[in-house]
Amino acid sequence: MSQVTPAGQVPDGQRLFVGGAWVEPDGGHYEVVDPATEETVGWAPEASRDQVHAACAAAREAFGPWSRTSPQERAAVLGRAADIIASRFVPYAELARAETGATTGTARAMQVGVGVARFRRYARVESAEWAIPPQINEAGPMGKAGVMGALAVRQPVGVVTCITSYNNPWANPAGKVAPALAMGNTVVVKPAPQDPLSVYRMAEALEAAGAPPGVVNVVSGGSVGVGEAAVSSPDVDMVSFTGSTAVGQRIAEACGRDMKRQLMELGGKGAAVVLDDADIGSAVAGIGTTFSFYSGQICTAPTRVLAQRGVYGRLVEQLALYAGRLKVGDPREPDTVVGPVISAAHRDRVESYVELGRKEGAVVLAGGERPPLERGFYVPPTLLAECTNDMRVAREEIFGPVVVVIPFDDEEEGIALANDTDYGLIDYVWSSDVAKAFRVARRLRAGGVGINTVGRNMEAPFGGFKRSGVGRDVGSYALHAYSEVQAIVWPG
Secondary structure (H helix, E strand, C coil): CCCCECCCCCCCCCCEEECCEEECCCCCEEEEECCCCCCEEEEEECCCHHHHHHHHHHHHHHHHHHHCCCHHHHHHHHHHHHHHHHHCHHHHHHHHHHHHCCCHHHHHHHHHHHHHHHHHHCCCCCCCEEEEEEEEECCCCCCCCEEEEEEEEEEECCEEEEECCCCCCCHHHHHHHHHHHHCCCEEEEECCCCCCHHHHHHHHHHHHCCCCCCCEEECCCCCHHHHHHHHHCCCCCEEEEECCHHHHHHHHHHHHHHCCEEEEECCCCCEEEECCCCCHHHHHHHHCHHHHHHHHCCCCCCCEEEEEHHHHHHHHHHHHHHHHHCCECCCCCCCCCECCCCCHHHHHHHHHHHHHHHHHCCEEEECCCCCCCCCCCCCCCEEEECCCCCCHHHHCCCCCCEEEEEEECCHHHHHHHHHCCCCCCEEEEECCCHHHHHHHHHCCCCCEEEECCCCCCCCCCECCCHHHEECCECCHHHHHHCEEEEEEEEEC
16 A cells, blocks of 8 residues: 555545545545555545544434335345346456455455355345243232233344455455345445455445445545544444454454444464364365465464374375465466465565564475565465464464464363464364364364364354454344344233
């Protein structure tokens, strides 16, 4: 992200979306750079605090009418938005690829494709109320015995600020915006500064789909003040954030002062517990997604491998071979598997962790050196073996294509090592004994556990223990996350 250019000097610059209007930013525009080529993708708007507050006020004004529309009306808007995005699938995917450095296949299937799927998922109408069994009171508030009926109703929270991550500018925002709107909330989206342009295309689709003015607002910027204003506005009732634990903690503190609802998807250091009886090929393929999927820039990646000694040698040997076979390079080329990381600064950060691992005593079995490519922010798939759980590379989220491997002796030690972390988002267990795998899974302190897979069930709750977050979303759980439960009670 380059220095901001004053307003009016970038004729093709993107505008903010506030209250149903496309607004010229007070702070000018900044350059969005393709991490694969270092060329300009486009110009993103830099909002002022006043403009962020205006977006929040517009969302507040729109909340009442939108929350009173029927679930069917809201679902129809989401369904039309999904159709519009699908009709523009190729150009939207190309923009996502250019902004993020994702491979073409990933941009199409896992970014725009998942975004469309999430809008269609929340275009399904679900009941927001359920009956509670009647209760017989021997003496009620008026001193009379009687039967009390009750109904639990899910009500929208209000105005939701959605602060999204840079690794997926379609799936992540869609996973916040679609269920929030389905429940009758209005939203202010603050996209990641590195790749905000795709989120504006999402806003265009929602506008074309008939979302009323103020229901969806998008404000971007590279300064901290934009996010702070979107969190602190008195018009905001809830903050949904995906990003680092450190930033999440600051947002949570700000929300706590005003008792705002929070949904926090934060960092991860997923443990992959590979037991002696595991299928090594399956384990290598699953763990290897850390190298290939978003170039390791994903919080759910199995980045901390705990290998029982009976399989440790074979596992690290095959992981090193696997890493070495992956093509690193231009994500537009069909045989490229590993594209760039998001920025030069992030590349330097990941490389500093690899060097730190060497100093801590880890053995680099794959990668470790910058690829000989003229342009782009590339980090090769890197495998650090002979690690211990007290090393910083084993404890801190690197967020790149780097896997650390730690040996252990028995099941109890493996579980203890897996749980000895500040994080607890998703862990993994590999074992050919399903009963054993489930036994281990239930003892892992993580919001999710994959058994012999890194795949996800998109109706299962998603969220973390400990410093990996607060709350759950995905599927029906997202509708719960973006709602308050109200009890309505009456005499029977």
